[in-house]
Amino acid sequence: MNKTNQHLPLKGQTSIVTGGSSGIGQGIAIALGQAGSNVCVNYHGDEDGAKKTKEIIEDAGAKCIIVKGDVGKPKDIATIFEKTNEAFGDLHILINNAGIQQDNPLVDMTYKEWDKVIQTNLYGAFLSAQAAAKTFLSQGNTSNNEKCKGKIIFISSVHDLIPWGGRVNYAASKGGLKTLMKSIAQELAPNKIRVNSISPGAIQTPINEDQWKDEKNRKALLEKIPYGRIGKPEDIGKVAVWLASEESDYITGTTLYVDGGMTLYPSFADD
Numbered sequence: 001m002n003k004t005n006q007h008l009p010l011k012g013q014t015s016i017v018t019g020g021s022s023g024i025g026q027g028i029a030i031a032l033g034q035a036g037s038n039v040c041v042n043y044h045g046d047e048d049g050a051k052k053t054k055e056i057i058e059d060a061g062a063k064c065i066i067v068k069g070d071v072g073k074p075k076d077i078a079t080i081f082e083k084t085n086e087a088f089g090d091l092h093i094l095i096n097n098a099g100i101q102q103d104n105p106l107v108d109m110t111y112k113e114w115d116k117v118i119q120t121n122l123y124g125a126f127l128s129a130q131a132a133a134k135t136f137l138s139q140g141n142t143s144n145n146e147k148c149k150g151k152i153i154f155i156s157s158v159h160d161l162i163p164w165g166g167r168v169n170y171a172a173s174k175g176g177l178k179t180l181m182k183s184i185a186q187e188l189a190p191n192k193i194r195v196n197s198i199s200p201g202a203i204q205t206p207i208n209e210d211q212w213k214d215e216k217n218r219k220a221l222l223e224k225i226p227y228g229r230i231g232k233p234e235d236i237g238k239v240a241v242w243l244a245s246e247e248s249d250y251i252t253g254t255t256l257y258v259d260g261g262m263t264l265y266p267s268f269a270d271d
């Protein structure tokens, strides 16, 4: 429950989190709710996960709805935004998070595996950002006192920078997100809309279970993280709250790597 003296940096604001039923999206949705925001949690298949997210957000004293939808489909995107508007009115924050992995070496990768990952990770991010921008622009001045008209945060990956063999579909989608984010940021800055990315490293979630469940793989993964621990969804949640808040009002077009140093090329440390 909210304590009356608790600082709620996102009080009175409304957020949409795509893919909020598990992993990083769930961690961010919870953090936004705990920061006072109303939250629309979008999910694709995992209704139980979405319900769990909603329960935790409501326990924190914030309002939450869950909306099923495939972010790769324009019709579903329209539903997510309509339902959010019906429930909460003006929108302030989009967390463009929904993402999947379907790994295979290049020569074995099927068209379907390529298409599905690009569809969700890149088309989905484009469609969601477009819908958010249209919404922000149609709202005029936001109902809170912020100077900013709206915030879009892409959840990318260290693999928008680090090449990743065996996952070229995923790496290409994240590489694409990087210039998509920057181009949208450039286009919308004059409209007082801030657009940024968070690029997480290895965060302990179902998407990378194979890398941390088994002891040998976990050790190998830790060697890639100079800071010496695997991240948690809360690590990303806290950064997302800050990046969505007025505290970061002068930041747009930036990628924040939240990765315990994974992008520091640790294998070169003792060269």
Ligand code: BGC
Binding pocket: 101, 156, 157, 158, 159, 200, 201, 202, 203, 207, 208, 211
């Ligand atoms: C991937 C994870 C991986 C991490 C670091 C993320 O984008 O989804 O599977 O552990 O990057 O390599």
